[in-house]
Amino acid sequence: MSKNNSSEEVILDGIAASAGVAHGRAVVYLQKQLDVPCYDIPEAKIDAELGRFEQAILETRSEITKIRDTIANSLGEGEARIFDAHLLVLEDNALLDEVSSELRSTQKNIEFCFNQVSQRYIAFFRSMEDEYLRERVSDIRDVSRRLLHNLIGMQSVNLGQLATESIIISEDISPSDAADLDRNKLLGFVTDAGGKTSHSVIMARSLRIPAVVGTHDATKRIVSGDNILVDGYEGIIVINPSESRLFKYGKLASERRKRDATFNSFIAEPAQTEDGGSIRLMANIEGIQEMEQVKAMHAEGVGLFRTEGIFLRHHGYPPESVQYKEYRAVVEAAEKDPVIIRTLDVGGDKLIGDENVKEDNSFMGFRAIRFCLSNVDIFKTQLRAILRASAHGNVKIMYPMISGLEELKAANLILGEVKQELLDKGMAFDQLIEVGAMVEVPSAAIIVDLLAAETDFLSIGTNDLIQYLIAVDRLNDEVAHLYDPAHPAVLRTMKAIIDGGNAVGTPVSICGEIAGDPIYAGILLGMGADSLSLTPGLLPEVKYFIRHIKKSEAEALVEEVMRIGDSAEIVRKLEAFRKQALGNLA
Ligand code: PEP
Ligand code: MG
Secondary structure, eight states: OOTTOSSOOEEEEOEEEEOSEEEEEEEEEOOOOOOOOOOBOOGGGHHHHHHHHHHHHHHHHHHHHHHHHHHHHHHOHHHHHHHHHHHHHHTOHHHHHHHHHHHHHHOBOHHHHHHHHHHHHHHHHHTOSOHHHHHHHHHHHHHHHHHHHHHHTOOOOOTTSOSSSEEEEESOOOHHHHHHOOTTTEEEEEESSOOTTSHHHHHHHHTTOOEEEOOSSHHHHOOTTOEEEEETTTTEEEESOOHHHHHHHHHHHHHHHHHHHHHHTTTTSOOBOTTSOBOEEEEEESSGGGHHHHHHTTOSSEEEEETHHHHHHHTSOOOHHHHHHHHHHHHHHTTTSEEEEEOOOOBTTBOOTTTSOOOTTGGGSSOHHHHHHHOHHHHHHHHHHHHHHGGGSEEEEEESSOOSHHHHHHHHHHHHHHHHHHHHTTOOOOTTOEEEEEEOSHHHHHTHHHHHHHOSEEEEOHHHHHHHHHTOOTTOGGGGGGOOTTOHHHHHHHHHHHHHHHHTTOOEEEOSGGGGOHHHHHHHHHHTOSEEEEOGGGHHHHHHHHHTSOHHHHHHHHHHHHTOOOHHHHHHHHHHHHHHHHGGGO
């Protein structure tokens, strides 16, 4: 029964994370830690315990078969194959026999025995040399989790298969949960934790799903079945919205549609200022599924292909053939436009497979290029797939989270080895492929002259750069108010990076979330950025804005704001500039 069953409106506040309004039924998703009980089983109950195990296997098998069929129908047999591997785990007699001997010898409950055996299997496969066998770890882990859920009798919402159109309310949504989300039925999401640049929010924004995050306690105040409205523009949630409020939001939606139609009417025009200045507008994507929109938005290529999406969707490290197919599809869809493929940025809030585990200070930890330089096989597999895709179009490689020249050189050395291996095998690739680095760690910003001299291009990742410069975790809602792109230290650092690149003719792009916000797009143009790479859905507004300003004015604005020390004052100036350009569309 709903906690909020009176018809009174209740308003909760959070952080506006992904624009739009959603109205519908709430589904509360709690990621309960699996707490596996341990207790003694008397001899006489051993058969009954085995019966429970068989029942749980049947339930698990029928769940997996259902998911498998749905995926095969919607995404094709190739994508569904992973679930065949899951079914095989359930048919593995060696594993099942070991569970029953564990039960007989220890006389502990079946979920405990099963968990013990599956953990032993995971440890065994993880230590294998063979890449294929190592990949079985994630299959066993996924199946074990599902089976344990069925044994312990926990009700869990399946984010990949929502029964009806729903708004998900969760403590947090991890990028791997987000990769599984049922895009047809998900109306919006609300989380207790999180900041504006968490990777789940970035995914929501690219799917144009309204989201409010950082509410602290939405999961405690909303229950499944509540009628709620999520306002992703203002960052509020209304439980039991009144008729008059729904009417007001209906009007807002129709105004937004008109505004979007005006922006869209300029979409095929060049991104050029009134005085002839120009900036390249490119797209941030996570996979081939976004390329149709990239083309529709007239993006001039892909400025950031976050390849983690492929890994998260596969719940592990997909083989070269799978990666190659996906990269090649994107490159071919882009036609002759550039596609900047970023090598794996695993870690932080993006956890994949067993080589990569949750750490205390995960954003400062074993992440991105650090992970790849220590897992050379995974890195080489990806580089081979990217290089092979480069034979089919205009591909560039970009390394994430470079913190010093040594890392850049080490990555290039491995790239050189992979190129040589392909040459030896007579395989085609672009031998002059351009290689760039993200500038998102303060140390990289400080040595931008050195990095610019060693790279073909640089791209500023402001999502990370801001968190590292201001020491404010991008996921932590308690400090989200300090996450400030208009902080003078952020503006000075961005300007120094752009100046450093321009001094030696190395183009500098911006691919963090601020590139999609007109209040920052103007000064980035004024600072001399070569391109902006943004979520495709935000491109029409940014292009309209660029077409309604003068580059000289943007440069003057940069000069003005660089002299201001107070970030609120800076935001007022930037807002005023935006309003002047957008007029009544602001
Ligand atoms: C960034 O840090 O700004 C960026 C684009 O990379 P990501 O958001 O994937 O960390
Ligand atoms: Mg980053």
